[in-house]
Amino acid sequence: MRVERDDDGQVRLRNLGPLHVDTLMRMPEWLQSDDPxxxxxxxxxxxxxxxxxxxxxxxxxxxxxxxxxxRVELISTDLASLDADEEMTFQMIIPDKHGAAWLSAxxxxxxxxxxLHDLTVEDMETDPADLDDVDKELVLLRxxxxxxxxxxxxxxxx
Amino acid sequence: MMxxxxxxxxxxxxxxxxxxxxxxxxxxxxxxVVRDDPVTLMSYVTRVFIRVFGYTEIKAKRLMMEVHHKxxxxxxxxxxxxxxxxxxxLQGHHLxxxxxxxxx
Numbered sequence: 001m002r003v004e005r006d007d008d009g010q011v012r013l014r015n016l017g018p019l020h021v022d023t024l025m026r027m028p029e030w031l032q033s034d035d036p037x038x039x040x041x042x043x044x045x046x047x048x049x050x051x052x053x054x055x056x057x058x059x060x061x062x063x064x065x066x067x068x069x070x071r072v073e074l075i076s077t078d079l080a081s082l083d084a085d086e087e088m089t090f091q092m093i094i095p096d097k098h099g100a101a102w103l104s105a106x107x108x109x110x111x112x113x114x115x116l117h118d119l120t121v122e123d124m125e126t127d128p129a130d131l132d133d134v135d136k137e138l139v140l141l142r143x144x145x146x147x148x149x150x151x152x153x154x155x156x157x158x
Numbered sequence: 159m160m161x162x163x164x165x166x167x168x169x170x171x172x173x174x175x176x177x178x179x180x181x182x183x184x185x186x187x188x189x190x191v192v193r194d195d196p197v198t199l200m201s202y203v204t205r206v207f208i209r210v211f212g213y214t215e216i217k218a219k220r221l222m223m224e225v226h227h228k229x230x231x232x233x234x235x236x237x238x239x240x241x242x243x244x245x246x247x248l249q250g251h252h253l254x255x256x257x258x259x260x261x262x
Contacts, residue, residue: 046245046256060246067250100209107202107252114197121196147199154201 003152009096011158013149016082016090020149023142024092025079027105028072030112037115042068042108068108071101078102099158106146113143187260188241190234192253194225206251207233210244235260
């Protein structure tokens, strides 16, 4: 996987392999998860006081939900640009103004996977190849793939 | 009650002082707190602090390291309404942000 920045600011992801593409394509589904574990991480408590928290949920959560839905729509649009590149891998374009949304969407998707699969701090520090659980290994690989892309985007000045 | 009536009867200055004192008590500062999580990248947290607060990279990194090493950091203190806006922005970037009363 490689990230190139054009003169006009748009970002081109190149040499995307099958796991990269499959992971990116699944992001909208993860970000829209209704699972309570995912919901509680995407909408964390802002107050410890029950009344303040209830007010917060009433007023802030609809705005956050709207933001997340807009973000899913935006990344889905960019994912539609996925195309084979000359090296028989895939490439896609992220417009300059979509960069921040992609960084946050990648973070959200990583958090959702972590929550849905009840992962632990120890899991995050384990080499996926050392795990006996194949499903967990794949989930960790996806989380690390998205982290790597986040790092590449930040290094590229997104 | 006696104080209020007394102030109104005896002059403006006492009344003004009481009102100012009351305003101060009604608006204590609030802290915006960010807690650590094992998933979110340190470079991403730094970037979010720069974007949301306009902090310098040095200040953003210092706060990020405080979150990482101490498990939490107060990243902003001020009026409650503004603190709520910041918390909403931070949560929008998926940081574990919350509010707590600050010290008066």
